[in-house]
Amino acid sequence: MLYYWILTTWTDDECKAIMENSCKALPGGGKLIACEPVLPKESDDSHRTRALLEGDIFVMTIYRAKGKHRTEEEFKKLGLSAGFPHFRAFYIDYFYTVLEFTK
Template sequence: MLTTWTDDECKLILENCWKALPAGGKLIACEPVLPKESDDSHRTRTLLEGDIFVMTIYRAKGKHRTEEEFKQLGLSAGFPHFRAFHVHVDDFFTVLEFQK
């Protein structure tokens, strides 16, 4: 889970994945993704509580990120294409696709 790592560590992980993939290859990750703006929905409250949990357990090393933050991490690691799929299997996780 990228959630348990700092931005620099995530970038390194993503760079290593990018190097291992063939041209056009994809990295799929399932991560909790924070909404752009906070609201009173059950999903947002659950994600924010999860973010506090991650920061507590991993001593502020990890964090939940927004879709844009994941996109920027992917771009910084060399992935020019990014998509997020908000599937209705679980309110907590979003499927992220990074393509080389």
């Protein structure tokens, strides 16, 4: 299953429900792939961090504080809580990260 900018637009509880349903639908070894903005662990003065934080404000505004950007660790915890024991993150460009959750 592939999601692009979906998890960013929902609350943690809603993301968990989406991911649990995906996990149930996947066979053993199946993968949920999401392409999402991922916040750095700590803020700094880089252009990347600034762009991600501005994007986070945009998401919170558009989705009425429902959605948010998350850190890699927050995505990992969501995946584990939804039943995915394996997680990897691939930073592909300035803004997006491919998140791989494996059943």
